[in-house]
Amino acid sequence: MGVSGTLAAIGEYEKDVLSGYGLNKYIFVPSVYGESNFHFDKAGDGIYFESSQSNFYHKISAEIKAATKAKRAVIVFFRDRTKLNEFVGTPTYRQLGRHKSLLTEDMRPHEKDFIINKAATAGQITLSTAVFGRGTDFFCKDDSVEKNGGVHIIQTFLSEEVSEEVQIQGRTARQGKRGSYQMILLESDLELDFGVKAVEKEQLPKGQWYDWLCDIRVQHQKEQCIVIEENLEDATEKDTLTHDYFDSLLAGKKAKSEEKFKYLYQLMKKPPVPSSVHIDLALVIDVTGSMAPYAQSTVSTIQNLLSGPGSLISKLSTNFPEIEFQLRLGCLCFRDIDDQDSKFTELVLSDGSHFTSHVSTALNFVKNACAAPSGGFDLAEDIIGAIHRSANWQSGEDWTSDIKFMMLFSDASAHGLLQSPLVNGDNYPTRHPEGLTTNDAVSSLVARDADLFFCSFNPSATKRTEDELSKHFKKHPDNVDEHGIVSIGMVPKEAIVSSSGAPSSNGHGRHIIFVLDESGSMGCSWSGVVAAYNQYIAKRKQSQSESDLVSVVQFDFNSRVTVRHASLSSAPNNLPYHGGGTCFHPAALDACELARGTPSTHVPAIVFMSDGAASDAAAAAHEFALLNSNIYRSSRNPLELHVIGEWTSIFISSFELLLIVSHARIYSIQVLEEVVVKRNFSRLHLPHRPVKFTRVQTRLISQVSLSILHQLKMSRFFWSLKFPRELRKLFQHGLSSVTI
Numbered sequence: 001m002g003v004s005g006t007l008a009a010i011g012e013y014e015k016d017v018l019s020g021y022g023l024n025k026y027i028f029v030p031s032v033y034g035e036s037n038f039h040f041d042k043a044g045d046g047i048y049f050e051s052s053q054s055n056f057y058h059k060i061s062a063e064i065k066a067a068t069k070a071k072r073a074v075i076v077f078f079r080d081r082t083k084l085n086e087f088v089g090t091p092t093y094r095q096l097g098r099h100k101s102l103l104t105e106d107m108r109p110h111e112k113d114f115i116i117n118k119a120a121t122a123g124q125i126t127l128s129t130a131v132f133g134r135g136t137d138f139f140c141k142d143d144s145v146e147k148n149g150g151v152h153i154i155q156t157f158l159s160e161e162v163s164e165e166v167q168i169q170g171r172t173a174r175q176g177k178r179g180s181y182q183m184i185l186l187e188s189d190l191e192l193d194f195g196v197k198a199v200e201k202e203q204l205p206k207g208q209w210y211d212w213l214c215d216i217r218v219q220h221q222k223e224q225c226i227v228i229e230e231n232l233e234d235a236t237e238k239d240t241l242t243h244d245y246f247d248s249l250l251a252g253k254k255a256k257s258e259e260k261f262k263y264l265y266q267l268m269k270k271p272p273v274p275s276s277v278h279i280d281l282a283l284v285i286d287v288t289g290s291m292a293p294y295a296q297s298t299v300s301t302i303q304n305l306l307s308g309p310g311s312l313i314s315k316l317s318t319n320f321p322e323i324e325f326q327l328r329l330g331c332l333c334f335r336d337i338d339d340q341d342s343k344f345t346e347l348v349l350s351d352g353s354h355f356t357s358h359v360s361t362a363l364n365f366v367k368n369a370c371a372a373p374s375g376g377f378d379l380a381e382d383i384i385g386a387i388h389r390s391a392n393w394q395s396g397e398d399w400t401s402d403i404k405f406m407m408l409f410s411d412a413s414a415h416g417l418l419q420s421p422l423v424n425g426d427n428y429p430t431r432h433p434e435g436l437t438t439n440d441a442v443s444s445l446v447a448r449d450a451d452l453f454f455c456s457f458n459p460s461a462t463k464r465t466e467d468e469l470s471k472h473f474k475k476h477p478d479n480v481d482e483h484g485i486v487s488i489g490m491v492p493k494e495a496i497v498s499s500s501g502a503p504s505s506n507g508h509g510r511h512i513i514f515v516l517d518e519s520g521s522m523g524c525s526w527s528g529v530v531a532a533y534n535q536y537i538a539k540r541k542q543s544q545s546e547s548d549l550v551s552v553v554q555f556d557f558n559s560r561v562t563v564r565h566a567s568l569s570s571a572p573n574n575l576p577y578h579g580g581g582t583c584f585h586p587a588a589l590d591a592c593e594l595a596r597g598t599p600s601t602h603v604p605a606i607v608f609m610s611d612g613a614a615s616d617a618a619a620a621a622h623e624f625a626l627l628n629s630n631i632y633r634s635s636r637n638p639l640e641l642h643v644i645g646e647w648t649s650i651f652i653s654s655f656e657l658l659l660i661v662s663h664a665r666i667y668s669i670q671v672l673e674e675v676v677v678k679r680n681f682s683r684l685h686l687p688h689r690p691v692k693f694t695r696v697q698t699r700l701i702s703q704v705s706l707s708i709l710h711q712l713k714m715s716r717f718f719w720s721l722k723f724p725r726e727l728r729k730l731f732q733h734g735l736s737s738v739t740i
Contacts, residue, residue, distance in 0.1 A: 009162035011218070013225040033176035037150070038169065040181045043207035048184045049198055056186045060156060061092040063182060064125055067152040068099070071122045073145050077133050077168050079157040081105070082318075084129055087156075100125035103132055120151050130157075133168035140177050150178035158185060158193065158213055160220060183213075194220045238267060277323055278401035280355055282330040282390045282450075283362070286383075286410035287345070287369055288376030294457045294490070295370040298409050301455075301490075302366055306359050328355035328401060329362035330393065334386040335375035337415070337433060343382065344389060345369050353395040376412075379547060380426040383414035383465060384441045385434065387452070391444035404450040409490075411457035414438070414465040425509075425547050442472040445483065452485045459489045509547035510605050511565070511598040512540075515591045516575070517610035519556040519582040526577045529609060533575065536607075537568055549602055551594045555587035556580030561594065582612060584620035592627045595639075604631070605640040 007026055010018075018024075040046050048063075050056040060076065067074045078084040081104055087093055088102065101115045103126055119126040120140035133155075140151050151172040159165040172179025187198035194216045201209055245260040285291075285298060305312060306329070316325045331347040331354075347365045349356060356362055390406060393399065415428040417438075445452055452469065456462040466487045473484040516529055533552075540548050550571040552563035557580045563571060587608075595604035606624070614620070628639035 009166045011162070011221055013221065013228075031176075036173055037176065037178040038173035038181065039149075039179070040169065042210040046182050047206075047209050047213075048182075049187055049201065049209075050184065051187050051198070053186060053188075056156075056184065057087060057090050057092045059184050060087070060154060061096060063152075063154055063184065064096060068097075068123045068125060071144050071148045073120045073122060073124045073126075073140070073142070073151045074154065075119055075126045075128060075138060075151060075171060076154045076156065077128055077130050077171075079130055081129055083156070084127060087127070096125055099123050100127065102126075103128035105129060105131055120145060122148075130159075130164065130168070133164065133171060135167070136171060137174070138171050139174055140179075146177055149180060151180075153179070153181045155181070155183050156185070157189060158183070158217065160193070160217065160224070162214075162217065190216075238264070241267065275322075275324060276326055277403065278326045278328065279403045280328050280330065280399055280401040280405070280450075282332065282355075282393075282406045283366065284386050284390050284406060284408045285331070285333045285366065285370065286381055286386075286408075286412065287333045287373045288335050288339075288381060288412070289374050290376060290379075290411055291370075291409075291457070292373040294409075294411060295373050297457075297490070299363075299367055299370050303363055306363065326357065326401075327359070328357050329359065330354040330356075330390065330398070331362050331365045331369070332386060332390045333366075333369035334382060334389075336377060336380075337382045337385070337428060338377045339375040342375060344386070351395070351397075353397040354390075354393045355398060355401075378425055378427045379412060379461075380415045380418050380428070381410060381412040382432075383408065383410060383412070384432060384436050384438060387441040388436055388444050391441070391448050391450065399448045399450070404448055405453065406445065406450050407453040407455060409455045409457070411461065413461055414468075417465045417468055438468045439472050439476075442469060442476055443478075446473070446476050446479045449481060449483065451483050453488055454485055455488045455490050457490045459487075509549065509602040511549040511551065511595070511602040512536075513551045513553065513591050513594050513604060513606045514563075515553045515555070515587050515606060515608040517556075517582065517612075518554045518578045518580075519612075520579045521582070521611055523577065523579060525611065530573075530575050532609075534573055537571055540568055547602075549599070553587050553590045553594070554578065555583065555590075557583050557586075559583075559586035559590045561590055564594065565597070565599075582610070582614045583616055584610070584614045585616040585623070588620035588623040592623050595627055596630070603635075603637075603640070605642070607642045607644065609644045 007028060048059055050059050064074050064076065078087065084102065084104065093100075101119070101124070103112065103115050103119075107115075115126060116132075116136060116138060118124055119138045121142045122144045126138075138151060140146055145151065153168060153172045155165070155168055159168070169181045172181060190196055190198050196216050201212055204212055241260065241264045245257060245264055248257040248260055283302060287295075291298070304310060306327070308314070313325050313327050316323075329347075333345045335343050337343065346354060347356065347362065348354060387406065387408065391399075413426075415426055415432060416430060418426045418429070452473075454462065454466050454469070456466070466485060469485045470487075473479060514533055516533070518526065522529065537550065548568050550563055550566050550568060551561065552575060554560055554562050554575065556578055560578075562575060566572075591606055591608075595606065598604045624639065624641060628641070631637065631639050
């Protein structure tokens, strides 16, 4: 007989166990308070998923504030004290105001009673561990809370058992009162706890998300039941042997007793828990010219991953205090094959080894190596050579730790694996000069028992390389421990930039169309315009963009095309000056015609320069708007248009207004505010601009840390049969509580 709603939540395994004891009938007693006023919007605002810890905490805070603003009471349940403390340590917690309380197991009885009694009052916030989700009576006596919807419950984790979730839900809408329930889940927690990718839910309508959560919980419970049965079988065997030993001892059978005792002792003897775990992490970083926009982000990402309170080792040490984790770092920065003597830069210690236990030494090396990215004579890079070289470090102490990883940072394809053929895209499309292959790189990693993290700043360009590496990992005959590649997109698609600071062309070359004002007012500034044009082309060459095409439209009253679809190497250095009045529309027509004639292997990008206004600016803007619509319809990507001029001019205003009105998804008009275009184009330059997106970097660090923890969890070292069951269990369940 069940007097709790949890009876309906027991699974098939529990029913089978109860059946073994003759319990096959279940009686459910309905509530004396009638139909429940409990509300859980499973298809709407009742379930939220957050991809980063920062967004996770902000969402919890936002929902708390919304409920308290409505004069309701809020109780938030965290899995355990560690999770609760992590939230309490954030700025979002401190912004919740004064009416908040913590409810934890280690409090004195009268303190718990005080917090529980006031938890259901208007505006009160109670942050509790999950243990108080069972049986605690948060009864609401506040009429204003009841009037405004009752007590609101937020659960910040997915319960492994349905019964726990039902119990937590039961802390509201008690005894006929109103109440609501909501889940706010961190995607990385789902991956660690249940082994599923949260992206799977994106294939389902929101109304099926809760069913999906229930399905993965059922699958997890099945796996847990298998473990329980194995443990039960193990315990039964030991129990039988113990009885046999005592029976022999009581019967006076000395020889048999000794034999039984020896066997029983060997069975129960457990190796000691290791006091330390060593990890080798090799950082392999692309420092060619195309990585210039990402150099700063690469350094800061590595720094945050390796040092500070949010670092990987800090997280592991917090969750497993009885084990000392020791991290050693190797560093290799690489350029391309044709860079010859400067192709590889390695951190080498005085004894010739490559791994250091001093984080500061590794970070200083990375900062210096990433300070001035350069080189690379085509789009593809020597990724295979870099992996192979690092994995084959063979000095005495290289690659000797228990756990081994390699982390590669790049924005380019490996030689021979370019996504699509481009002019000057790959100088070695068929064979590496040293005869190295993708399989050679994978074989060297497998031989080291090392996994690879591919951190890509241009996922569309690196996808084929990642796929090839993954394929060779999967089919490698010696890869019995199932080592592999974890692909990590460093930036969202909309944040991927080229070396010029513009959006990436997703692995394609760019057709740069310069539209240059050569009217009379530009006479004194024309040399500056040509200098800026040449400097821009030089920077594109430096960033390995030799496959780009260049066209030039020059205009005054009329328009003329002076360069048409020229390669960077053949683009002229000098542009003849004409002089005259100023009309934009003819130049816009020519530029749009050139853009529409862009080869399928390239993406058009227009750079429009002028120092003033024109009466036909609106007509010119209209032409670019039409071009943008055509490009967007065919590629789902907006036109890349850079307008360089005075911010206050009618010229800029006309372009901006018409383009925004014509298509809401247009890229943008980039007005370089630091460039004053008043007879002084000589000051114009388009430098490398470092990529800055803190939220993206935060998500990246979480993803990298999560991936490493996942590999630790599945590592042969931790799951070896010689490892004690207790420590394996610690890692299995302990890792699930690690917060990234």
